[in-house]
Amino acid sequence: xxxxxxxxxxxxxxxxxxxxxxxxxxxxxxxxxxxxxxxxxxxxxxxxxxxxxxxxxxxxxxxxxxxxxxxxxxxxxxxxxxxxxxxxxxxxxxxxxxxxxxxxxxxxxxxxxxxxxxxxxxxxxxxxxxxxxxxxxxxxxxxxxxxxxxxxxxxxxxxxxxxxxxxxxxxxxxxxxxxxxxxxxxxxxxxxxxxxxxxxxxxxxxxxxxxxxxxxxxxxxxxxxxxxxxxxxxxxxxxxxxxxxxxxxxxxxxxxxxxxxxxxxxxxxxxxxxxxxxxxxxxxxxxxxxxxxxxxxxxxxxxxxxxxxxxxxxxxxxxxxxxxxxxxxxxxxxx
Amino acid sequence: xxxxxxxxxxxxxxxxxxxxxxxxxxxxxxxxxxxxxxxxxxxxxxxxxxxxxxxxxxxxxxxxxxxxxxxxxxxxxxxxxxxxxxxxxxxxxxxxxxxxxxxxxxxxxxxxxxxxxxxxxxxxxxxxxxxxxxxxxxxxxxxxxxxxxxxxxxxxxxxxxxxxxxxxxxxxxxxxxxxxxxxxxxxxxxxxxxxxxxxxxxxxxxxxxxxxxxxxxxxxxxxxxxxxxxxxxxxxxxxxxxxxxxxxxxxxxxxxxxxxxxxxxxxxxxxxxxxxxxxxxxxxxxxxxxxxxxxxxxxxxxxxxxxxxxxxxxxxxxxxxxxxxxxxxxxxxxxxxxxxxxxxxxxxxxxxxxxxxxxxxxxxxxxxxxxxxxxxxxxxxxxxxxxxxxxxxxxxxxxxxxxxxxxxxxxxxxxxxxxxxxxxxxxxxxxxxxxxxxxxxxxxxxxxxxxxxxxxxxxxxxxxxxxxxxxxxxxxxxxxxxxxxxxxxxxxxxxxxxxxxxxxxxxxxxxxxxxxxxxxxxxxxx
Numbered sequence: 001x002x003x004x005x006x007x008x009x010x011x012x013x014x015x016x017x018x019x020x021x022x023x024x025x026x027x028x029x030x031x032x033x034x035x036x037x038x039x040x041x042x043x044x045x046x047x048x049x050x051x052x053x054x055x056x057x058x059x060x061x062x063x064x065x066x067x068x069x070x071x072x073x074x075x076x077x078x079x080x081x082x083x084x085x086x087x088x089x090x091x092x093x094x095x096x097x098x099x100x101x102x103x104x105x106x107x108x109x110x111x112x113x114x115x116x117x118x119x120x121x122x123x124x125x126x127x128x129x130x131x132x133x134x135x136x137x138x139x140x141x142x143x144x145x146x147x148x149x150x151x152x153x154x155x156x157x158x159x160x161x162x163x164x165x166x167x168x169x170x171x172x173x174x175x176x177x178x179x180x181x182x183x184x185x186x187x188x189x190x191x192x193x194x195x196x197x198x199x200x201x202x203x204x205x206x207x208x209x210x211x212x213x214x215x216x217x218x219x220x221x222x223x224x225x226x227x228x229x230x231x232x233x234x235x236x237x238x239x240x241x242x243x244x245x246x247x248x249x250x251x252x253x254x255x256x257x258x259x260x261x262x263x264x265x266x267x268x269x270x271x272x273x274x275x276x277x278x279x280x281x282x283x284x285x286x287x288x289x290x291x292x293x294x295x296x297x298x299x300x301x302x303x304x305x306x307x308x309x310x311x312x313x314x315x316x317x318x319x320x321x322x323x324x325x326x327x328x329x330x331x332x333x334x335x
Numbered sequence: 336x337x338x339x340x341x342x343x344x345x346x347x348x349x350x351x352x353x354x355x356x357x358x359x360x361x362x363x364x365x366x367x368x369x370x371x372x373x374x375x376x377x378x379x380x381x382x383x384x385x386x387x388x389x390x391x392x393x394x395x396x397x398x399x400x401x402x403x404x405x406x407x408x409x410x411x412x413x414x415x416x417x418x419x420x421x422x423x424x425x426x427x428x429x430x431x432x433x434x435x436x437x438x439x440x441x442x443x444x445x446x447x448x449x450x451x452x453x454x455x456x457x458x459x460x461x462x463x464x465x466x467x468x469x470x471x472x473x474x475x476x477x478x479x480x481x482x483x484x485x486x487x488x489x490x491x492x493x494x495x496x497x498x499x500x501x502x503x504x505x506x507x508x509x510x511x512x513x514x515x516x517x518x519x520x521x522x523x524x525x526x527x528x529x530x531x532x533x534x535x536x537x538x539x540x541x542x543x544x545x546x547x548x549x550x551x552x553x554x555x556x557x558x559x560x561x562x563x564x565x566x567x568x569x570x571x572x573x574x575x576x577x578x579x580x581x582x583x584x585x586x587x588x589x590x591x592x593x594x595x596x597x598x599x600x601x602x603x604x605x606x607x608x609x610x611x612x613x614x615x616x617x618x619x620x621x622x623x624x625x626x627x628x629x630x631x632x633x634x635x636x637x638x639x640x641x642x643x644x645x646x647x648x649x650x651x652x653x654x655x656x657x658x659x660x661x662x663x664x665x666x667x668x669x670x671x672x673x674x675x676x677x678x679x680x681x682x683x684x685x686x687x688x689x690x691x692x693x694x695x696x697x698x699x700x701x702x703x704x705x706x707x708x709x710x711x712x713x714x715x716x717x718x719x720x721x722x723x724x725x726x727x728x729x730x731x732x733x734x735x736x737x738x739x740x741x742x743x744x745x746x747x748x749x750x751x752x753x754x755x756x757x758x759x760x761x762x763x764x765x766x767x768x769x770x771x772x773x774x775x776x777x778x779x780x781x782x783x784x785x786x787x788x789x790x791x792x793x794x795x796x797x798x799x800x801x802x803x804x805x806x807x808x809x810x811x812x813x814x815x816x817x818x819x820x821x822x823x824x825x826x827x828x829x830x831x832x833x834x835x836x837x838x839x840x841x842x843x844x845x846x847x848x849x850x851x852x853x854x855x856x857x858x859x860x861x
Contacts, residue, residue: 207724207731217710226693227725
């Protein structure tokens with residue numbers, strides 16, 4: 001009798017837990033995208049068991065790190081209710097500027113990094129102030145910024161980037177430790193991404209982070225609570241541009257200088273964030289979800305490589321993903 | 336004058352008849368058993384306090400809402416309008432307070448919007464203008480031409496265009512929702528004239544207004560609603576203004592409000608206070624002036640003099656649009672005052688943003704908690720510490736520890752307090768949401784708190800919690816400025832009542848003044 005009863009309760013709890021997990025996984029939040037990431041990784045491993053080896057996993061992490069950094073930057077802007085379409089162009093501009101200015105000269109590495117930082121922050125400041133004070137929708141502001149940066153760099157370089165990045169500049173994006181060729185190593189890029197994510201998680205737990213999400217949820221109520229909403233959002237743009245600069249250092253190190261560097265990254269970042277269940281329009285979502293979104297997107301592209309699909313399929317897939325993810329979120333809101 | 340007409344003609348058949356109409360929203364009934372009969376050539380005034388159900392009834396007539404009970408008959412035949420357009424086609428037009436006009440189009444284009452006369456697939460401008468001219472001439476409107484851009488017209492003229500549009504549908508019934516609310520006094524004449532002409536043409540007019548003067552100037556028949564009930568329908572000549580006001584406000588709320596400290600056990604509390612208050616009689620005369628306005632004004636209000644003392648509740652009463660909320664917005668820096676002086680605790684201050692308001696330890700509980708008070712998708716805790724996070728980030732963590740205690744003191748259920756970190760505010764009841772808004776201000780320990788309609792749309796228990804809170808706050812020496820359309824609330828809670836009309840202070844009344852006196856001052860009947 002007693003055993004029967006306890007068995008029943010155990011079953012009941014099991015059923016309850018199962019239902020809880022089902023809801024979690026279908027909720028469209030971080031758990032859903034985490035499940036997606038796991039599924040994609042498993043499929044990759046089934047197709048190509050060597051992917052599960054530490055060396056391959058680290059290579060994957062190194063490749064995904066810049067997107068994670070960009071997604072975190074984009075997260076700040078999206079959660080506050082805005083968009084930043086300029087990050088791809090900014091990454092491209094930063095890499096091209098760095099290469100041309102230092103032209104492989106080791107001594108110029110640090111001064112150029114400092115200049116990149118200032119330039120990145122300036123772009124973020126302009127994006128933020130134009131959006132908040134001049135009340136230009138951020139979609140337009142950052143679309144304009146994207147074109148301005150793209151055009152200005154072409155004008156300056158005459159279409160073909162010149163110069164080279166110094167070896168020490170490229171360490172972060174390319175190397176790891178222990179630095180023994182052919183052996184397992186933890187890429188520096190992974191460490192940078194982890195530091196960025198950790199820093200972002202902490203920031204979102206601070207009054208600034210809570211106010212930022214609240215502003216994305218209801219800007220009027222947040223302003224009436226005494227928050228300077230314009231400055232909150234401007235800081236989000238500053239963070240986005242700052243992290244785009246960090247991503248530029250990683251990407252420059254990883255891939256070197258080309259005319260195409262950075263192209264399309266803004267949509268990759270936005271897709272990653274939306275895939276993580278962060279609501280467009282603001283007010284909902286977490287940093288970790290944005291990170292997992294970036295990893296899931298990168299894993300999906302890795303899977304396509306494994307399947308030997310042409311890389312030209314990427315934009316189409318990305319387009320489908322972004323629409324499906326937003327539609328999924330909208331469906332969830334309705335019910 | 337109307338009696339003469341009746342002598343010549345037999346009583347005409349009603350054009351519209353509502354029988355036993357009732358309407359519920361989310362289980363709350365806002366209209367119960369309403370009967371209303373409109374005759375051709377009659378101006379029928381619909382009056383009642385804010386929230387009496389006038390607008391809902393108008394929307395039922397207009398086809399915006401469908402009644403849950405009762406029937407609507409048009410020319411004796413039952414009808415059911417699926418959409419406002421159906422009603423319009425059947426000859427029932429409605430002129431709402433917000434204009435539905437396109438400012439950049441001409442008068443003619445607005446009147447015939449969506450059904451312009453066509454010629455070979457193109458808009459026939461000549462006929463469009465001719466038709467509009469004829470309409471305007473018929474109504475004796477010489478000051479408006481068909482080709483004038485609507486945006487360049489005065490508010491009164493725009494109102495007239497709305498009515499012309501209604502007439503162009505051959506409307507036999509036109510309802511108007513406070514048509515003079517946005518008009519200056521000299522503009523009202525234009526509207527009066529138009530109403531007169533429509534009546535002479537045999538149109539039935541349902542006229543919603545707060546202004547007693549207007550009602551007696553225009554209406555043949557008056558219907559009074561109160562809390563969704565039909566109180567009275569009678570010829571205007573047979574209802575005295577006194578009786579009208581009494582019917583509008585009469586209500587029984589005895590024993591619902593917490594008593595003032597002076598006449599209850601909490602006399603002990605005020606006893607403690609009296610020491611601080613330099614021997615003044617506790618509970619009777621409050622402390623020093625916390626908030627003062629002298630000649631404050633902006634584009635919405637003007638010449639506002641006001642004082643709220645520590646431990647005092649001052650109410651701002653008045654009709655919708657009289658400037659109550661605008662004063663709150665001025666004090667708190669949402670729409671700052673541009674004239675006059677404001678002092679907080681005797682110090683002259685300039686509050687240009689809510690942030691500066693918070694810094695001076697002012698608090699504003701806004702009228703609309705969903706759009707102005709809460710970030711609905713955030714947790715209870717995040718909302719309760721919103722002001723701390725926004726303005727006092729360094730002290731935020733420490734002071735946010737007080738949130739659970741504050742929530743409990745507001746009688747928020749223990750389970751909600753326990754899950755404050757996880758539960759999103761949108762899943763709370765209206766009453767509990769309001770308590771979260773209150774909590775977010777209480778943790779800042781304000782010196783002056785402005786409560787704009789603090790009990791709107793919340794249940795009785797939560798209302799009681801709000802009233803108790805007001806008593807607690809005043810006992811602690813906070814100054815409370817209460818804005819409320821609920822007259823019983825104003826009468827029971829306030830130490831003094833400032834009555835506003837048309838953006839100015841119409842008069843000051845002592846606490847406990849009866850509702851009729853306040854209403855008379857607010858409507859300009861006194």
